[in-house]
Amino acid sequence: MYFYxxxxxxxxxxxxAFLSVVVIGVGVVMSACQSSKDLSMGAEDxxxxxxxxxxxxxxxxxIDDLQEFRSxxxxxxxxxxxxxxxxxxxxxxxxxxxxTAAYQQFTLLHPDHPQLDFAYYRIGLSYWKDAPDEEDREQxxxxxxxxxxxxxxxxxxxxxxxxxxxxxxxIGEERVMNSEIFVTKxxxxxxxxxxxxxxxxxxxxxxHATAPDSIRAVTSDIEKYVLKAQKAGDEGKLKYDDHxxxxxxxxxxxSQVFSAKMAQWQQLVAPKHN
Numbered sequence: 001m002y003f004y005x006x007x008x009x010x011x012x013x014x015x016x017a018f019l020s021v022v023v024i025g026v027g028v029v030m031s032a033c034q035s036s037k038d039l040s041m042g043a044e045d046x047x048x049x050x051x052x053x054x055x056x057x058x059x060x061x062x063i064d065d066l067q068e069f070r071s072x073x074x075x076x077x078x079x080x081x082x083x084x085x086x087x088x089x090x091x092x093x094x095x096x097x098x099x100t101a102a103y104q105q106f107t108l109l110h111p112d113h114p115q116l117d118f119a120y121y122r123i124g125l126s127y128w129k130d131a132p133d134e135e136d137r138e139q140x141x142x143x144x145x146x147x148x149x150x151x152x153x154x155x156x157x158x159x160x161x162x163x164x165x166x167x168x169x170x171i172g173e174e175r176v177m178n179s180e181i182f183v184t185k186x187x188x189x190x191x192x193x194x195x196x197x198x199x200x201x202x203x204x205x206x207x208h209a210t211a212p213d214s215i216r217a218v219t220s221d222i223e224k225y226v227l228k229a230q231k232a233g234d235e236g237k238l239k240y241d242d243h244x245x246x247x248x249x250x251x252x253x254x255s256q257v258f259s260a261k262m263a264q265w266q267q268l269v270a271p272k273h274n
Contacts, residue, residue, distance in 0.1 A: 050068065054088075087119070091126060103122050104123060107120065121165055136182050143176060173210075193229040194229050198229075208268040208269055
């Protein structure tokens with residue numbers, strides 16, 4: 001009985017402490033819910049504010065503002081749109097390498113986004129903008145644009161952007177072909193006959209069906225190229241890094257290879273009569 005008052009005091013204190021914890025916990029939960037709601041509302045307001053520079057075509061400021069928004073609200077429903085707008089801003093500033101990187105990152109992070117076809121189109125267009133028109137220039141960017149647009153056509157055959165890029169796609173194919181013809185003619189003119197021969201072979205195989213007239217014009221002296229290449233091979237002047245078609249072949253075997261190739265070329269580039 002002596003300890004009874006102390007027990008009562010202990011349990012009373014414990015009860016008060018427990019109620020305090022419950023009240024604090026409820027308060028924290030309510031505060032968290034309210035904070036989440038405020039954060040969501042803040043994100044929308046911040047996005048609208050960040051987008052003002054983009055809408056006003058102040059693209060340098062837009063990139064900074066949208067990047068700051070993404071840093072503050074990375075999980076906002078507006079963050080994805082901000083990423084796409086940043087890529088657009090780089091494109092509008094003619095900073096095509098940065099635009100390409102930004103669009104590529106967008107396609108990787110959001111493979112199911114409804115504007116994925118637009119991102120693919122812009123990747124190709126960014127490469128296209130950096131590609132030279134001249135046939136005597138390297139056409140790597142043109143090839144990259146064509147490869148990207150090919151993916152666009154395969155994945156989104158009914159997209160409006162597939163139709164939009166179609167004209168440039170045809171121009172790009174012709175540009176690449178003309179560049180390869182230019183390189184081939186250069187080696188032929190320099191009398192690097194084996195190089196001339198093998199580059200010519202690649203042209204015939206690659207373009208005889210799609211551009212027969214152009215290939216027929218290039219291979220008009222086909223017999224001369226073959227004979228010159230054969231002679232160079234017989235003399236051991238392998239200027240095409242010991243090409244697979246002539247490696248370790250005897251003169252007779254090499255002659256057979258060249259004769260077979262000449263027959264194939266003539267068949268492929270011969271005019272078709274209906």
